[in-house]
Amino acid sequence: MIAKLPKHCETVIVGAGIQGLLLAFNLAERGKTDILVLDAGYWQGGASGRNGTLVRGGFSSPEWIGLFHHSVEQWKVLSSRLRRNVMYTRRGYSIIAESDKTREMLDVAHQNQKAAGVKTEMLSERRLKKVLPAIAHRRITGAIHLQDGGTAPHHAVMKAALDVVRERGIQVHYQTAVTGIETTDGRVSAVLVGDQRVEADLTVIAAGGQSTDLAQMAGVEIEAVPFRIEAAATEPLRPLIYPALALVDRMTYLHQTARGEVVGGSELPGESAKRNLKSTAYVLPRYSKHLLEMFPQLRNVRILRQWSGYLHPAPDGGPLLGPHPDIRDLWFTSGWTYGIAGGPGAADLMAKAIVTGEIDSRMAAFSVDRFRRGKPCMEASAVIDNASAAA
Amino acid sequence: MTFSGHRLPHISREPVTILWNGRPVRGLKGDTLAATLYGQGVRVFARSRKFHEPRGLSGTFVAGHLATVDGIPHCRLDRVMTEPGQRVEMENVWPSVRFDLLNMARLLPRRMTRAGFEHPRFIPDSSFAWMPWEKLLWNIAGEANPPEFDDRPEIPGRQIECDTLVIGGGPEGLAAAKAASGTVVVVTRSPELGGMAFGKAASVALPEGVTVLTDHEVYGLFNNGRIAMAAANDPQQPGVMIEAKRVVLATGVRSVPPLVSGAALPGVLDARTALRLAAMDGVAPGNKVLVMGTYKGRAVADTLSKLGCNVLDFIDVSDVERINGRGSVSSVRVAGRNLPCDAVVHAGPWRSDPTLAFQAGADGDLRLMPGALPTHVSLQGACSEPGEAISFGRALDRDALVCPCMDVTVDEVLDLIDRGITHVEELKRRTTCGMGTCQGVPCWDYLAAVVADATGRGVEDIGHPTYRPPRAALTIGQAAGLADITEIEV
Numbered sequence: 001m002i003a004k005l006p007k008h009c010e011t012v013i014v015g016a017g018i019q020g021l022l023l024a025f026n027l028a029e030r031g032k033t034d035i036l037v038l039d040a041g042y043w044q045g046g047a048s049g050r051n052g053t054l055v056r057g058g059f060s061s062p063e064w065i066g067l068f069h070h071s072v073e074q075w076k077v078l079s080s081r082l083r084r085n086v087m088y089t090r091r092g093y094s095i096i097a098e099s100d101k102t103r104e105m106l107d108v109a110h111q112n113q114k115a116a117g118v119k120t121e122m123l124s125e126r127r128l129k130k131v132l133p134a135i136a137h138r139r140i141t142g143a144i145h146l147q148d149g150g151t152a153p154h155h156a157v158m159k160a161a162l163d164v165v166r167e168r169g170i171q172v173h174y175q176t177a178v179t180g181i182e183t184t185d186g187r188v189s190a191v192l193v194g195d196q197r198v199e200a201d202l203t204v205i206a207a208g209g210q211s212t213d214l215a216q217m218a219g220v221e222i223e224a225v226p227f228r229i230e231a232a233a234t235e236p237l238r239p240l241i242y243p244a245l246a247l248v249d250r251m252t253y254l255h256q257t258a259r260g261e262v263v264g265g266s267e268l269p270g271e272s273a274k275r276n277l278k279s280t281a282y283v284l285p286r287y288s289k290h291l292l293e294m295f296p297q298l299r300n301v302r303i304l305r306q307w308s309g310y311l312h313p314a315p316d317g318g319p320l321l322g323p324h325p326d327i328r329d330l331w332f333t334s335g336w337t338y339g340i341a342g343g344p345g346a347a348d349l350m351a352k353a354i355v356t357g358e359i360d361s362r363m364a365a366f367s368v369d370r371f372r373r374g375k376p377c378m379e380a381s382a383v384i385d386n387a388s389a390a391a
Numbered sequence: 392m393t394f395s396g397h398r399l400p401h402i403s404r405e406p407v408t409i410l411w412n413g414r415p416v417r418g419l420k421g422d423t424l425a426a427t428l429y430g431q432g433v434r435v436f437a438r439s440r441k442f443h444e445p446r447g448l449s450g451t452f453v454a455g456h457l458a459t460v461d462g463i464p465h466c467r468l469d470r471v472m473t474e475p476g477q478r479v480e481m482e483n484v485w486p487s488v489r490f491d492l493l494n495m496a497r498l499l500p501r502r503m504t505r506a507g508f509e510h511p512r513f514i515p516d517s518s519f520a521w522m523p524w525e526k527l528l529w530n531i532a533g534e535a536n537p538p539e540f541d542d543r544p545e546i547p548g549r550q551i552e553c554d555t556l557v558i559g560g561g562p563e564g565l566a567a568a569k570a571a572s573g574t575v576v577v578v579t580r581s582p583e584l585g586g587m588a589f590g591k592a593a594s595v596a597l598p599e600g601v602t603v604l605t606d607h608e609v610y611g612l613f614n615n616g617r618i619a620m621a622a623a624n625d626p627q628q629p630g631v632m633i634e635a636k637r638v639v640l641a642t643g644v645r646s647v648p649p650l651v652s653g654a655a656l657p658g659v660l661d662a663r664t665a666l667r668l669a670a671m672d673g674v675a676p677g678n679k680v681l682v683m684g685t686y687k688g689r690a691v692a693d694t695l696s697k698l699g700c701n702v703l704d705f706i707d708v709s710d711v712e713r714i715n716g717r718g719s720v721s722s723v724r725v726a727g728r729n730l731p732c733d734a735v736v737h738a739g740p741w742r743s744d745p746t747l748a749f750q751a752g753a754d755g756d757l758r759l760m761p762g763a764l765p766t767h768v769s770l771q772g773a774c775s776e777p778g779e780a781i782s783f784g785r786a787l788d789r790d791a792l793v794c795p796c797m798d799v800t801v802d803e804v805l806d807l808i809d810r811g812i813t814h815v816e817e818l819k820r821r822t823t824c825g826m827g828t829c830q831g832v833p834c835w836d837y838l839a840a841v842v843a844d845a846t847g848r849g850v851e852d853i854g855h856p857t858y859r860p861p862r863a864a865l866t867i868g869q870a871a872g873l874a875d876i877t878e879i880e881v
Contacts, residue, residue, distance in 0.1 A: 089522055089525050090522065155820060155821075236532060238535065238536050239530065259533075271880070271881060278754065279613065279859065280614070280880065282878060285630075285871060285874040288871040289870075297537050299543060301464065301867055302867075
């Protein structure tokens, strides 16, 4: 049941998640609408429907702050740009330290964030009690609060972006898997979908965990791998936890949704990359333990759901943005671990680069060839396991 | 018609008094809270998420019997035993049960509350107006106040290794347990073995060495079925991690109510719940009971009669057009005629719960798809047979609820199908169908039936969204207790 596709498109975007759809939207805003967006799965079936929906602009390294702070600024105006509510809520985002070492890291992060103009606050004990009354305060050695951070439920932005992109006349096809990528004279010339061939001036891979396979179809490698993680939601409760949270020492993130569910997950040190969407028996108990220790009120609250999805970590956990060094006319917005947070910002910078040819420095820091150049963007406050990122 | 509650004379136990929304209610020690309340004529246990419609004990839709017990939200009233002085409170009311402003939700046009309060037309577009609205929404959608700070640690989990794990304590499960060699564990959600015979079957005697976990329900199957997580119904009891060489699923079948309006009204019970109330708790499902079902359902009507219930009639479920009632069921519309009653028991179509078989066999990268069962997992008895077709009267009723937990109507699904959206995973995400405590059982069977009917495709081609864990929920305290006894696959 694959639709008849055009023979030629200026831009083919592979992946109709938040990266692909917002890139299509930003290109359309800059006057480019000859775009085809293809996705092998169903709407919200990939990481854009399986993530923790957390948004923050403040990290510890200047490179991460540069990209993600820009993205938060984009999040702030996304509802008005799309003329639909993406439900971005600036409830704040707290980064929690439970050890002296992490506290020291947060001090550095705080300085870097201030220097970049991020609205950031090192929470005093009194402020912590106000911002997070329910948390187990005795465990905490330090906390940064990012006032402009918060959450953005993925279904809202996915619905808004899909509707707007289609309104602009851009074709988006789900359940339409790219089966081959054609290269001619050192450039990507077309994508193949079964027996259909779509010639493209530019092909952009925005396919989450599938991006590694798609790169290989074009005969190139990228330094990121699909990596399964799991999340869970509790049954609904009235407000208990207001801001979004990163528990750095526990590699755990969580927030309470507008539906009342406490949603979050933990990464486990040393776990290896797996390639299926099955849930396991060992992540949920460990996440539950972290949750219980930090929010003992939840002891008798039941789990409503657990699921898994893919990160696509590069060795430094940061995204891969821009052209591939080994082949022309193939760009990436892949390698995402904080894809919801970074999506609007990356899409804006990518579109600008594609249309004007100028690559913004905030995007250039995350270039696809940065590892080769010996310039990774390491980040200490991200809730990702560097061992898994290097997998 | 009001229902005063009716206790059958064959059960007598020590009386106790509990508080229901601050009002004393008398019950018997050893009853579940659901039986205590039902026996005293309380039908409405809960209010639905969006439409704020009355819900009660049903045996089908878990959301109907969730309430706050002694400050702990979302307790399953059909699992919690009655204890003197318990404070049981209805959820999803504000500020109080007697003066409940959330009742105004019933006045809203249903189209406005589609997909929860999260996608409708009237949410503010600007992010500044959105934040106070979100807070209001959160207070409504959250349904219940969070529990108090409780500094007790997790409940250390229980670890069991066995040769054969049998899931299901009915006659089929017991037969499998008897036939199995080596160490055997039987898990049943009931307080006793024997299935719908409720402990009376003489065949209950099991060989020595068989470990029986009553009052436990399986949370999910993992690692291709080699690991089962189970939850004690009592949240203060441990979660259990069972590693088995062989797993037998003998989960039987259960009756699925027809997809007609009123099917989620209080007073509509599935056969198992009605029989359990009458046989074990001595509580009549109603004073005037209609039984509807497929041909096997007649036996249920006979049994209820023998237990002393006033059964008016047995109706073929495919003739049922709708179920009427405001706070509770008052009549059933059959072939253009309203048949008065104060309880409806459905006994068919009978279908199995596909969750565990799905979890044992499913695999996939873009989407978990059902797969063949691994060789060490088998189905025994009725759950291995194809289920009876969902019944929805002569034509689809647009007001019927596909998902009573999240208040998703047939109308909402049909409108999406008209827009070309027919993928069940996408329909689930756009409507939230099946994302409540029932875990899509039977809502996703309804969903598939609606898509099949609207598109003219065969129901077997439509498929289901992923049957994720939990099937029955662990608490955070129970799950945390399993952390030290599960190994990370590296």
